[in-house]
Amino acid sequence: MLSLRTFARSVPRTLSRSIATTSRSSFLSVPKNGFLQASLKQATRPSYAAFSTSSVFRQSPAEGDIELVAKLEDELKHEKASGLEDLETSVQNIQYVLQNNSWEVKDVPGEQEVVLTKKFGKEEIRLTFTVADLQNLSEQEDFDDSAFADEMDFQGHQPANQGRGAPGAVAQHPEDRIAPADREMDDLDRDMEPSFPARVNITIEKPGNGSLLIQTVAQDGLFQIEEVSYFSKPDLAHAQTAEQDWARQSLYAGPPFENLDEDLQTFLERYLEERGINAELANMIPDYIQVKEQKEYVRWLENVKNFVAA
Template identity: 40%
Template sequence: MMSLRTIARSAPRALARASTTSTLARCQRTTSSLLSARPASLLRTQQVSAFSTSLFRRAAANDVDEELSAKLASEIEFENDVKQNEPLPASIKDFLDNSPFKVEDVLGKEDVVLTRSYGDEKITVTFSIADLHNYEPDMMEEDQALEDELDLEGGRSQQNQQEAEAGEDLEGGDEAAVPCRLNIVVEKANKGALNVEALAQDGTIVVENLYYYADPKLAHSTDANAVHAAQDTYPGPPFGSLDEDLQILMERYLEERGINQALAIFAPDYVDFKEQKEYTAWLKNVKGFIDA
């Protein structure tokens, strides 16, 4: 869904750039013709030339403002149509209706914050739409595509190819969501905090790192001093190098606190939903500035 929307956005932009380039070229040709057609006396009159050029520039600037405003309006209309044609995903609706987490989503901010209480613990989960902009497909996907291509060239039968493609369609016709990074903090009063870095992808939570901080502020604050203090704290071994049973128990510990499959599906879907909402608001803000 994300990539299709991006392609749809880029197409009208490319046309607009072509239109703008054509308009500029026409203006340049028109200006050259006017200059060549002027009598010598007019060309020598500097005051008249400067005045007419100023008027031309002012008129051209107004034309650009109007064209830009119209283009922004068309982009806003397109995004509104997309929103109308794409109902709220069931994963988002179900999570908002049934999850114990409270969703804090401030328009204009990239981060989304989920909070809840669990016994005497305060749990915070943070993720960001910046993951969409920073995402690069895994090299493993490219390697797999190359391997499939080599299999075809090596003589894999057409029947096997069709069966494989049919299996892929059954496994999931929709495009996979972009992986979403989660910053999870579980804290207890006067006991410090656990900070878990995880990845929500394909309906699963993959824990990457686990830290402990005596001061919970180190897990939350973006202040330079707090970041430096956190970096100076012993990070612990990579999660994947821990005893397998310890890994499993930690995953169960998180699952009991709502870090589960429902969250793994919700977070990437909500990132895509929020990105469209933020982009539409951004377009409106830019248009309002141009029209002011």
């Protein structure tokens, strides 16, 4: 693929060089006549002047700027009018959980990461999650939809009542054979879609005793533990720099959680619940991500509009 692009790009340059060489040789063969040289100079001057004074490319960006700003303003009005209203239930859930628990929130406008912290005895507990999970989910859904469509095309999916059977036979899709009552229940199940998975990193630090890093996924009211790691140096659990991340990767991180003894898994899950890392919080975090993503999108629209209009 790269060689084709290289060849395609080299053809115009080679062709132009050959044309230029032919042109130069033909001009060199013409006798040096003063009148002819003056005519050639006069003939070539207007082409340079017309190219350099053209105003088309200077005017079109300004017209495009006006249309872009108008579109951004329309999008802003729409998002401000209905954006958070559609997430009213999520906002109420967030407020309830934060008001009835001791979590402190670090949410910096313009940043993707959100941090929840609290004290539990002498322990410092820290949860981090990011808006990027919602964006990554949208990309995955687009990929899944495309893959499903390709699969249906490959299987020769036909419109209803267009079969290849015997004359007079009527082809049916599987959904055509579902009773109306069952179809209503199926539609209801589709409406009750599960929440999206949100990755949550939990660090629990004890002074002078290092820290635990518990990597989880919050979804449908559950914290699904994936891995539990111990670090003697607490800063490695956070890994804010590339050096710290590199040092952490060189250490033994522990086995996958699902490979642990079932009783040990149960006790670790209870360990988190006793520290307020429970179903209530697992339901709130995906809501928080959706609300923050909406706010960040509105802020992004405002910043882009102000930049283009400046």
